Amino acid sequence: MQTLADASNTTTVTKTVSGVVNGGLHICQGSPSPLLTLNNYTGSIIRWEYAEAIPYVWRPIAHTGVTYQPGVLATSTSYRAVVKNGNCSEEFAIETRIDVDVNPPAPNLVSYTRPTCAIPTGSVVLDGLSGSGNLLQFDGTTVTNHAYSGNTITISGLALGKYKFAIDNNCTITYSDEIIIQANTWNGTNWSYGNGEPTLDDLVDFQEDYGFIKDINACSCTISNDAAVTIQHGKTLHVVKGIHVNYGTLTFADGASLLQESTDNNLNTGFISYKRRSLPIRQSDYVYWSTPVKDMKLIDVSPLTEYDKYYTHNGTEWVQVPRANTMIPGKGYIIRGPETYSRTDRFPFAAVFKGVPNNGDFTCEASGTDNFYLVGNPYPSALSADDFINGNSILEGTLYFWTHNTLAYLGGAYKYTRDDYASYNLSGGVGVGTVAPSGIGSPDPDNNSTEPKGYIAAGQAFLPEQLNLEL
Template identity: 40%
Template sequence: MRQLFVFILVFIFFPFSFYGQSIFENTITGTNPDESNPYNIGQIVDPDITVSGIGRGSGIFGINSNDRYNARSWKSDVLDPNAYFEFTVIPNAGNKIDFVSFEYTGQISVNGPTLFVFRSNVDGFTTDIGSVSATGASVSLSDINFQNITSSITFRLYGWAALTGTGTFSINDFEFNGIVSCATPQIPALPETIIGCSSTSFELNWSASSNASNYFIDVATDSGFVTNLTDYQNKDLGNTLSETVAGLAAGKTYYVRLRSANNCEISANSNTIKVAPPETVYNGAWSNGTPDANKNIRFSDDFNMDTSFEACSCQIDDGVAVHVDSGVVFKLENSLDVQGSGALTFEDSASLVQVNDGAVNTGKIIYKRITAPMKNFDFTYWSSPVKDQVLKDLSPNTLWDKYFSFANGNWVIESGTNTMNTAGKGFIIRVPKPNTVYGNGEYWTGATYAQPVQFIGVPYNGVITIPTQGIGMDNLIGNPYPSAIDADLFMANPNNASLINGALYFWTHNTAITQSGSFYVYNSDDYAVYTLTGGTGTMAAPSTGGFGSIPDGKIAAGQSFFVGSKAVGSFEFNNSMRVSASGSNSQFFKMAKVKNLANSEKSRVWLSLTNCQGVFKQLLVGYIKGATNEMDNLYDGISFGGNKYVDFYSVNDGEILTIQGRGLPFLLTDKVTLGFKTTIDGAFEIKMDQVDGLLAKRTIYLEDKDAGILHDFKKGSYSFSTSKGEYNNRFVLRYLPNLKTILMHDIVGNAKHQLEIYINESQLSLKSNDENLSAVFVYDLKGKLIFQEKNIHKQQFIISDLIPKQQILIVKTVFDNNASRTDKIIF
C-alpha cells in the first residue's frame, strides 16, 4: 500500500516525465480529408512546436472517404519509397522534444496493403521503429534517437503487399506523445578579431548556436567588463549572426563576449576576445617585432627611448618606467595610457606627438623643460602641455606675487596654488632670485639662469579652443601640447585666420640697461615677431646652435605668446599643427637662423638697426605668395613697441610694421618706406642681416633721403647719426640704383632668368642676375633689326650705339644656356 501511494504521488507531480502528453494529434473528422495534402484541419498541436499535418507520398493517391485520411495505389510486391503517410514535427526555436510514443488507428479495404513499417528521417528512413499494422498500433519512441530533438523530424508509415492497386489504407486518427521543454542554447564561440590602427568600428561574425533564437553582446574597455560601452551592455541583437560595433576610439583595445538565448534560457558567456590592432609588448625584448605605426605597444618592463619611435597606441603598465631622451620624438597615432604608478618621462626638447584628435589620454607624464637663459627679474612665458599643472609646482621658488596671466589688457596676479588650466592659456612666471639656496636644492648665481622645470599631468591632445579677449585686444595664449606646433599652420587655420589681428609676438630674454664706466650699455627688452611672411628677432648675430633671435615658425612645447584678436571667437589648436620632425622642439622659444629658401615662394630681406652699445631692432620685408602690397592680416606684423630704446620698421598705409609681406610677382621697381624711432642720441648703423629667395641674387639698396645717399648693402652696413625722435620718411628700401628703368614687361620667351634693363647715362644697360648673356637683338615696332651683338658671354652688357628717342623697342636676349626672352621697352 505504501509503494502504491508513492507511485501515485510521483505520477501526480511528475506525470509527463514517464508518459508524456499529447503534443500533436488529430481525430480526422470531416468530408473527404484526402483532398488536402497535407491535411491539418482539426489537429491539436503543442504551442511550442510546428507540425505539417498528415500528408502522403507521391506514390499513392487520395480517395474520397469521410472521417479518415484514405489512400489507394499501394504496391503489391515491394515497399515503394514514395508510398507512405507522413508526419513532420518541428520544435520552435529554443525548445526541444522528448518523444514518448506514436499511436494511431488504421483501416484497410479487402484489397488493401497488408505489410507496414514505421520509420524516421533520423537515419534516412531505413530502420523500422516498433511494430505496426493495418488496424493501428502504439509505437514506443523512447529510443535515444528521438530524445532532445531540437530540429525538424519526419516520421513515415509505409504500406505495401496490396492485393490490387484499388485497395485502400487509411489512418482514422493519430497522436504523438512526448514532452516539449526548453532547450539549453549552445554557448557561442567568437573568432579572434584584429583591426587597423585608425579603425573606429569593427564587424563581428559568428556561427549559429543550436537552440538559440537570439544573442546578447557585451563590449567593454576592460577584460573584466566593468566599463562597458554605451548601448553595449547586454545588448539584445535578435536572431542575427553579425554585429557592427561603431563609434570607437581608434587604436583602443576592446573586449567582447556573447551569449545565446531562447525563450527559456540564456547561455553562459562565450569566450572573451580582444579586439585591437596588432600589439607588441616589451618585457626585455619585443614580443611581436619592433614597434611601428600599425601596432599598439605595451611596456611591461622599464625602457629607455633613445631614438624616435612611432606606434599606434601605447600602454605603460603599473610600476614600469619609460624614459624619453632629449630630442627624441615619440609619435602615437592614437592614445596614451599610463597605468597606476607607471611613469613616462620626457627630457627637455623631447616630444610627444599624437595624430588622432579624438584620442583620449589617461595617466600622467613628466615633461621637462629648460628655459632660455634668464637674468634676475626676468620672466618666462609659459603654457602648460598637461592638465592641472599647479603654478607653484612648476616654479616653486618664484616670489608669491610673480605669477601672472593676462586679461582685458592687463596683467593679472595669479595665486601660486592655481592651476594653469584651461588648455592653451598663457602665463608668465618670474625667475627665482639668485644667490639663494632653496629648500628643494634650487640655486643659481651669475648673469643668467636656464631654469629647469617639469610639468606633471595628463598630456593634452586633440582640438583645443580658448576664447579671445575680444575685438582689438591682446591675447596671451600658448602651445597646449607636449610637442612643437607649426606657427604657419596655426595662423592659416581658417578659424584662426578670421580672428588673428596681425602677428605672433614672442618674449625674449635680453638684459635691462647696465652701466659701463661713463656709458650705458643697452640690450633691448623686446618681442620677437612672426607672421606668414617670416620672423624678426631681438638679438644680433643669430646662430643655429644657441638661443637665436629669429623665430623659425615652430612654437615649442610650454611656450606662450601674444596675438591680437580682431573678432570675438575662440582660437583653435589641433593635432595637424603639431610638428613631428626631430629637433623641432629642441630649444625653448625656438629661435634659429633662417635657412636660405632660394627655391621657395618666399623672397625676403632682414634689416637691423643697431649701435655699438647693443641696441638692436630688426625688420623684415618679404615677397610671398598670398600677400599683397596692401595691409595683409596674416602677413604683416605691427611693431609691438616692446623695445625701450629704438624701433625700426617699414611703413605701409600709415601702419608701422616689424614685418611687411608684399605681393608677387616681385618687381625691381618696388620701393618700401622705412622708418625708426629712438629715445637715445648717437651713431647707428643699418645692416642687412639675411636675404633669401630671389633677393639673394639681387643688389639691394638703402636710400637715405635726408643725406641724399644711395647705399649698396653689398658694400656693408650703412652708418648714420641721429638725435632722439621719430623718423618715418627718411629711408627707402629699393632694388634699382638711381637709373631710369624702361622694362615694360616680358612678352615672350622660355627663360626663367631675371633680367634688368635700364638707362644709365643715355646708354641702354642689360644685366642678368644669374646666367651669362650670349646675344642681344634690338628691333623697332616694324620688326627692323636696329642693333645686334653676339658672343657676349658675361652678365652685364651696355649698348652705346643707340640714341634715346622715347620709342617702343623690342629686345630679344639669348643666354649662354640657349634660353631666351623677349621684352618690350621704352627708350
C-alpha cells in the same frame, strides 16, 4: 463492433480503429525521450513500430502497452502502434515523431577585421552555421543575439574586447574560442599587429613600459595596465585623434612633442607629464612660461619661487598674479627663479606640467590699439611662428623672446634690460649678443645668443611686440 438486428436474426460486425500516437516533440541530443501514448483506438495493440529515415522502413518493437517510452535516441525517429480487433486485419496508428536536435558545434572564425582610424570597431566572419537560427555573442558580461540565415554571418561594430560566439538551438551551448578585438598593443617587447611600428591608422595601446628613442604614430593612444611610457627628447608622439591615459603614466621628456591632428579640446583624457627645461638661470632671472596642459597652477611650475614673483601683463603693465591661480592656456606668465638659487651663478631649472594636454583653438584676451599682452604657446608641441604671425592679422609681425642674459642683481635693486629680448618675424630671427656677467670682460658662455628659428617651443611665453618695460 456494431450489431444489426431484424425480427428473427442478429449480425455482429467487428471493426478495428487504429487510433493516434501522441507525445512526439523536439528533444536535444542525449536527452531522455518523451512518453508516447496511443489514443482513440479500438482493438488490441499487438506491437509498436519505429522508423528513422524517409522513406520509412518500419521495424517492430515487442511492446503491447498503451504507452511506450523510447530510450535515448541518436537520431530522429517516428513511432506508431499496430492495432488488431478480433479477426480483422491489422491497422496502423497515425505515427508521431521525435526530432533529435543535435548539439551544434561552435562556429568557426573565418576572418576578422581590425579597428582603424576611420572605423574604430572590429568585425568577424563566422561559418559552420546551417539553415537559420540565432547566434549568441558573449563579451564576458552581456549576451547579444544575432539572427542568421545561411552558412556564414558577419558581425560588425565590435568594440575593443574579448568575444565568444555560439549557435543557439535551445540545446547545449558550445562557445567558440575567445576572439580578441584589440588595438595595436605594446606588450613590452613587440607590437601585437606584428608588422613593424604603428601607423596613423592604428589604435595604439601601451600595456607595458616603453622608452625607446623613436617617433610614434597612432590614430589614438591609450596607456593602460600601469604602463610607464616616455617619449624621449627630440621625438614625437603623433596622433590623429586623442590620447587616453587610463592607468599608467605618459611622460614627455624635455624637447619631446605631442602632435595632434584633431582640433577637439575635449578629446584627450587622463594626465600627462610634460617636462620643460630652461637654460641655466639665477635666482633673479625670470622665465617666460605658458602651460601646455589644463588646470596647471603657477606654484606647481616653480614651488620655491617667492610668493609675489609671479606676473603676467595686462596690455599696459606687469601685474602680480597669486601663485595659487590656474594658468590660462594661451596666456603668458613670468616666474622668477627659486629662492634657493644663487644670485650670481646659473643652474639648470626644470618644470613639469601635469594635466590633460591642451588642444584646439584658443582666443587670447583682447587688447586695445598699440597695447600688448604676454601670450604663450598652449600646445604640447612646438608652434610655427610663421603660422602664428600669418594667422593673427592684428599683430605687427614681430615676436619677442626673453633671454635673461644680463645679470639683474648688481648688489642693489634688481634691474632688467629690454636688450635681452631676441626677436623673430617673417624675415627671420635676430639673437641677443653675449655679454659678460657684469657687462665687462669675457662673454658669459651660459648666455643665450641663438637667434629664434621660427618655432615657438612648448611651454614658451613671448611678446607679439617689443615693450619698453622694466621691473
